[in-house]
Amino acid sequence: MSSTRAEIFEQVRARYIGLLTSILWKLTGDRELFTEAMQYALLGIWRHLGKLNSKKAHVYIYRIALSANSKAWRNRIGRNGELNPNHIDCEKSPDEKPDRDELATLVRREICRLPAKQAKAIVMRYLEQQDYQAIAGKLSCTEASVRSHVSKALATLKNRLAALT
Amino acid sequence: MNGEKIEEILKNIGNDDVPADVHKIAEDLSKDFSKTLAQPRQPGHIVLGDYIMKSRFTKLAAAAAVIIIVLFVGLPFVGKKHHGVALADVLAKVEQAKAFMYKMHINMSGSMMTGKPGEITEMDYTITISKDYGWKWETDTNVPNTGKTITQTMYILPGQKSMIMIMPEMKKYMQMEFDDEFIARTKKQNNDPREMIKQIMGSQYTELGRSVIDGKEVEGFHTTDPAMLGGAGENIKYTLWVDTKSWLPVRAEMDFKMGEQMEANGVIYDYQWDIPVTASDFEPVIPEDFTPISSEAIKMPSMSEEAAIEGLKFFVENYGQYPKKLDMLNLAKEFTELKTKEFVELQKGEASTDAGRKSKGEPNQVEFEQGIKKTMEIMRPIQSLGMFYMTLVQDKKEPVYYGESIGPNDADKVLLQWKVSEEQYRVIFGNLTTVDITAEELAELEALQPK
Numbered sequence: 001m002s003s004t005r006a007e008i009f010e011q012v013r014a015r016y017i018g019l020l021t022s023i024l025w026k027l028t029g030d031r032e033l034f035t036e037a038m039q040y041a042l043l044g045i046w047r048h049l050g051k052l053n054s055k056k057a058h059v060y061i062y063r064i065a066l067s068a069n070s071k072a073w074r075n076r077i078g079r080n081g082e083l084n085p086n087h088i089d090c091e092k093s094p095d096e097k098p099d100r101d102e103l104a105t106l107v108r109r110e111i112c113r114l115p116a117k118q119a120k121a122i123v124m125r126y127l128e129q130q131d132y133q134a135i136a137g138k139l140s141c142t143e144a145s146v147r148s149h150v151s152k153a154l155a156t157l158k159n160r161l162a163a164l165t
Numbered sequence: 166m167n168g169e170k171i172e173e174i175l176k177n178i179g180n181d182d183v184p185a186d187v188h189k190i191a192e193d194l195s196k197d198f199s200k201t202l203a204q205p206r207q208p209g210h211i212v213l214g215d216y217i218m219k220s221r222f223t224k225l226a227a228a229a230a231v232i233i234i235v236l237f238v239g240l241p242f243v244g245k246k247h248h249g250v251a252l253a254d255v256l257a258k259v260e261q262a263k264a265f266m267y268k269m270h271i272n273m274s275g276s277m278m279t280g281k282p283g284e285i286t287e288m289d290y291t292i293t294i295s296k297d298y299g300w301k302w303e304t305d306t307n308v309p310n311t312g313k314t315i316t317q318t319m320y321i322l323p324g325q326k327s328m329i330m331i332m333p334e335m336k337k338y339m340q341m342e343f344d345d346e347f348i349a350r351t352k353k354q355n356n357d358p359r360e361m362i363k364q365i366m367g368s369q370y371t372e373l374g375r376s377v378i379d380g381k382e383v384e385g386f387h388t389t390d391p392a393m394l395g396g397a398g399e400n401i402k403y404t405l406w407v408d409t410k411s412w413l414p415v416r417a418e419m420d421f422k423m424g425e426q427m428e429a430n431g432v433i434y435d436y437q438w439d440i441p442v443t444a445s446d447f448e449p450v451i452p453e454d455f456t457p458i459s460s461e462a463i464k465m466p467s468m469s470e471e472a473a474i475e476g477l478k479f480f481v482e483n484y485g486q487y488p489k490k491l492d493m494l495n496l497a498k499e500f501t502e503l504k505t506k507e508f509v510e511l512q513k514g515e516a517s518t519d520a521g522r523k524s525k526g527e528p529n530q531v532e533f534e535q536g537i538k539k540t541m542e543i544m545r546p547i548q549s550l551g552m553f554y555m556t557l558v559q560d561k562k563e564p565v566y567y568g569e570s571i572g573p574n575d576a577d578k579v580l581l582q583w584k585v586s587e588e589q590y591r592v593i594f595g596n597l598t599t600v601d602i603t604a605e606e607l608a609e610l611e612a613l614q615p616k
Contacts (some may be wrong), residue, residue: 002248006199013195021191025183038191042198043274047428059237100177105250107174157171 005049012045012052016061026127027069027154029108040068043078058138066112066119073112103161110160114153122157178307198285259413262296268435275427296448299323320449328465329449338451343465367524375409378416382409391558399423413438423494466545468552474597476550477580487568487580491554500547545581557583570615571595579610 020041028034032045044064045052051060111119124135125146136143269290291303300321307314319330327340383406391401401421407413417433435486463606466472480488484503488496556565564583571580575595582592593599602610 012198013199017191017195021188022183024191025187026178026181029178029181031187034187035190035194038194039198042195043285046274047197100174103174103242107171122175126172127179129176129179154171156587161171 023065033072037068037072041059062120070112118149118153122153125150262439264440266293266437269433271431273429295442336455341463341465383415466548472549473553476546479546481573489569491566493551496551
C-alpha cells in the first residue's frame with residue numbers, strides 16, 4: 001500500500017518537477033525562499049496525491065505551487081505585512097526609487113497575497129506566458145473570466161505597488 | 166506606477182530562465198523526498214537517534230516529546246485496532262488469543278514547529294503481544310531528509326515493570342521503569358480487549374457494511390471519536406475491518422491531524438492470532454558492546470493527578486502561564502517552542518564567548534548522556550500532564566481545560582475540570598488547589614469563568 005503511494009509520488013514528481021521549479025522560481029526569485037517553497041510543494045503533492053493522479057492534476061499543481069509559495073512568503077513577511085529587512089532590502093527611503101530587481105521582488109510578494117483565482121491567472125498569463133484560451137481550458141472557465149481575473153489582479157498589484165513605491 | 170509597468174515587470178519575471186543551480190536544488194530536494202518515501206521508517210525513536218546526535222537542547226526536547234507521543238499515542242492505536250472489532254461477538258474470539266502479532270505502518274507529515282517546513286516520517290512496526298510475557302515492538306523509521314533508516318526494538322515487560330529499547334545504530338539501549346498505574350493502564354488498553362471494545366462500543370460508530378480485503382469478506386466499523394487517541398488528535402477517522410467468518414480483525418485504518426501542522430495516517434495489517442511464543446522471545450538481547458543511555462534506569466512519567474499538577478506548576482513557574490492546551494501534541498509543541506525561544510536567547514548570550522562558540526559542535530559521549538538525562542528530567546512533568554489529560558479523555562471523563570484564559574492568580578476560577586461520577590466533578594483551580602463538587606456547584610463556577 002505504502003509502496004504504491006510512494007510509486008505514485010515518484011511518477012508525479014518526475015512529471016511535474018520541471019513545471020514546479022519554473023513556477024516557484026519565478027514566484028520567489030530567491031534561493032532560500034525557493035527551497036522553502038519547494039519543500040512545502042513536495043509535502044502538498046504527498047498530501048494530495050490522489051488529486052494529482054486525476055484528470056485535473058495540472059490545476060492542482062498550480063494550486064499546490066501557489067499555496068507553497070504563500071507559506072514560504074508568510075514565513076518571511078511579518079504579521080504587519082512588512083518584509084523582514086534581514087532578508088530583502090526593498091524598503092527604500094522616500095527619495096530612493098526601487099530598481100528593477102526590487103520592483104520584481106515587490107511584485108512577487110504581492111502576488112502571494114492575491115486571491116487564489118487571480119494569482120493562478122496571473123501566473124499562467126504572465127509567468128508562464130500562456131494565452132487566454134489555454135488558461136480558460138485549464139481552469140475550466142471562459143476566456144472572459146480569465147481576463148477578468150487578470151484585470152483585477154493587475155489593478156490590485158498596481159494599487160499596492162503604488163502605495164509601496 | 167501604472168498598469169503597463171506592472172505588466173512589464175511580470176513579463177520580465179516570466180522571461181527569467183531558471184538558473185542551473187536552482188534546477189539542481191529542486192532535483193535534490195525532490196529526490197531526497199522520494200528517497201524517504203521509498204525506505205522503511207518510524208519516527209519517534211529514530212528521531213532520538215539522529216536528532217539527538219546533532220543536538221542542541223531544543224532538538225533534544227523535541228525528540229523527547231515525539232518519543233512520548235509515539236509511545237503513548239501509539240499504544241492506544243494498537244489496542245484499538247485489534248480489540249476494536251465488532252464487538253461483542255468478536256470479543257470472545259480476540260480474548261482466546263494468548264499471543265498475537267501484527268504490522269503497522271504510519272506516515273506522519275508536517276512539522277511540530279511553527280514556521281518550519283514539513284517533513285515526512287514513516288514508521289513500520291512489527292508488534293508481538295503476549296498476555297503472559299509482554300510486548301515486543303520492532304520498528305524501522307526513516308530519518309527525514311537524510312535517507313537513513315534506523316531500526317529499534319522495544320520490549321515492554323509488565324512483570325519487571327520496565328521498558329527496554331535497543332538502538333543498534335547507536336549501540337545503545339535505554340531502560341525505563343513504570344509505576345503500577347502505568348502497568349494497569351497498559352494492561353487495560355492493550356491486554357484486555359474487553360475494555361477497548363467497550364470503549365469503541367461506547368462511542369458513536371458507523372457500520373460500513375461488507376467489503377473484501379485480500380480475498381476475505383470483511384465488515385467495517387468506523388468512528389471519529391476523539392477519545393480513540395486520548396485527545397491527541399483531531400479530525401480522527403478510524404476504521405476497523407473484521408473477517409466475517411473468523412470474526413477477528415483483518416485491518417485497521419486511521420487518519421488524523423495533530424495540531425494545525427501535522428497529519429498522520431496509518432494502517433494495521435497482517436494480524437496473526439494465537440501464535441506460539443516463549444519467554445525467550447521477550448527477553449531483550451543486548452550485545453556486550455552496547456552502552457546504556459543513562460547509567461540509572463529512567464523513570465516513566467507518572468500519569469497521576471498529583472503529577473499532572475506538578476506539570477502545571479512547572480509550566481507556570483518557568484513560563485509564567487499555563488499551557489494553552491493539554492493534549493500531548495499541542496502541549497509538546499508549545500513547550501518545544503518556549504524552549505526554542507529560551508535556547509535562542511541562550512545562544513545569543515553564548516555566541517559572544519569562546520566557550521559558547523565551542524559548545525556548538527557535536528556533543529561528546531558525556532555531553533550526549535547529560536543531554537538525554539536533562540531532557541528526560543525536564544520533560545517528565547510535562548509528559549505527566551499530557552498523559553494524565555489523555556487518560557481523562559480516554560476514560561470519557563469529559564475534561565474541560567481553560568489554560569488560555571486562567572492564570573495562577575485565578576484562585577476561584579476553574580483551570581481543569583473532569584467528571585468523576587454522574588453527580589461529582591473534580592476541579593483544579595487556577596492556584597492549583599483541588600476540590601470535588603457537585604454538578605450544580607460546577608455550574609455556578611462555570612458561570613464565573615471568563616467568557
